[in-house]
Amino acid sequence: MKQILVTGVNGQLGSELRLLAPKYEDECEFHFTDVKELDITDRKAVYAFIEQHHISVVINCAAFTAVDKAESEPELCDLLNHIAPGYLAEAVASVGGTMIQVSTDYVFDGTGHIPYKEEDATSPNTVYGRTKLAGEESVIRSCAGSMVIRTAWLYSTFGNNFVKTMIRLGKEREQLGVIFDQIGTPTYARDLAQVILTAVDKGIVPGVYHFSNEGVCSWFDFTRAIHRFKGIDSCQVSPIHTEDYPVPAPRPHYSVLDKTKIKKTYGIDIRWWEDALKECIKEL
Numbered sequence: 001m002k003q004i005l006v007t008g009v010n011g012q013l014g015s016e017l018r019l020l021a022p023k024y025e026d027e028c029e030f031h032f033t034d035v036k037e038l039d040i041t042d043r044k045a046v047y048a049f050i051e052q053h054h055i056s057v058v059i060n061c062a063a064f065t066a067v068d069k070a071e072s073e074p075e076l077c078d079l080l081n082h083i084a085p086g087y088l089a090e091a092v093a094s095v096g097g098t099m100i101q102v103s104t105d106y107v108f109d110g111t112g113h114i115p116y117k118e119e120d121a122t123s124p125n126t127v128y129g130r131t132k133l134a135g136e137e138s139v140i141r142s143c144a145g146s147m148v149i150r151t152a153w154l155y156s157t158f159g160n161n162f163v164k165t166m167i168r169l170g171k172e173r174e175q176l177g178v179i180f181d182q183i184g185t186p187t188y189a190r191d192l193a194q195v196i197l198t199a200v201d202k203g204i205v206p207g208v209y210h211f212s213n214e215g216v217c218s219w220f221d222f223t224r225a226i227h228r229f230k231g232i233d234s235c236q237v238s239p240i241h242t243e244d245y246p247v248p249a250p251r252p253h254y255s256v257l258d259k260t261k262i263k264k265t266y267g268i269d270i271r272w273w274e275d276a277l278k279e280c281i282k283e284l
Contacts, residue, residue: 002028004200005055007088008062010034013102015158016193017059024197031055034062040084047091056097057200058088060139063102063132068248070127081131086138089146098145098204100196105152105184107133110252117258118150118208126249136208147199148208149192149262152255153222156189157283166223167284170232180220180239184255185212188276198266205265210257213273225274229281 006021008014009032021030031053038049040062049055064070064080089099106129107122124130136148155161169176195211217225220239227235242251259270 003054004028004057005031006059012156012159012189014061016189043087046087050091058092058099067128071248074127078131082134085135089139089142093143099143100147101139103150104132105255110254115256115258145206147204150210151187152212153184153186166226170227170235175236177238177240178220178223180218186273187212209262213276214270215273
């Protein structure tokens with residue numbers, strides 16, 4: 001039986017993995033941890049946990065994801081996004097295991113206009129993006145059998161995210177301005193969790209992969225869809241420019257990911273973002 005360590009279980013993706021895990025109980029035993037159960041920044045603790053529980057696969061969902069806060073806390077961000085994944089990769093490689101590292105569209109600067117492929121040149125322009133890229137490189141270097149999955153615009157029924165914020169604001173306000181000149185694809189964390197478990201089940205094929213739902217939209221379009229599916233019609237949503245909403249960390253203007261590789265490698269179909277969103281909102 002495969003022994004699977006899932007870190008960052010209290011986050012959006014970790015919570016979705018815990019929800020889907022029972023389907024795989026015949027072949028896998030899951031060890032769900034957050035900082036209370038395992039401090040991934042403690043190298044000795046990481047090695048001890050992996051050896052003690054005979055871990056063969058690490059799924060690392062733990063990260064410093066507060067993009068703006070990262071600009072003022074680069075050391076902590078680097079520790080969680082770069083150093084800690086390296087410890088996990090080293091430790092699981094030392095027992096002959098493998099690892100799935102979750103990464104981000106922020107490894108690109110967002111100046112492209114064609115969906116990003118895995119082999120495209122990276123050029124992060126934020127602390128968050130630079131530390132996540134360093135984490136990718138550390139994992140690949142330390143664990144030859146590892147898989148990196150970059151994703152974008154993640155939301156879920158769990159935790160705090162854009163979908164929940166827009167529902168709340170839509171109910172509280174009569175007017176709302178939302179950015180229309182940043183283009184990407186929303187990702188339902190449950191769909192990402194399912195793909196991760198499919199990779200574990202079928203056998204991890206090492207390399208870098210991209211995953212989001214299918215299609216393309218702006219944050220403005222995303223918000224309109226959220227309100228439509230939630231039945232919110234009392235709030236007028238207007239498009240605004242990026243410069244109308246200044247933030248410490250620059251956002252990518254274009255972050256659409258090409259998913260061809262992951263679809264071909266694992267033989268999966270990916271849902272259109274609106275279909276996934278509709279399902280999520282039914283549960284909120």
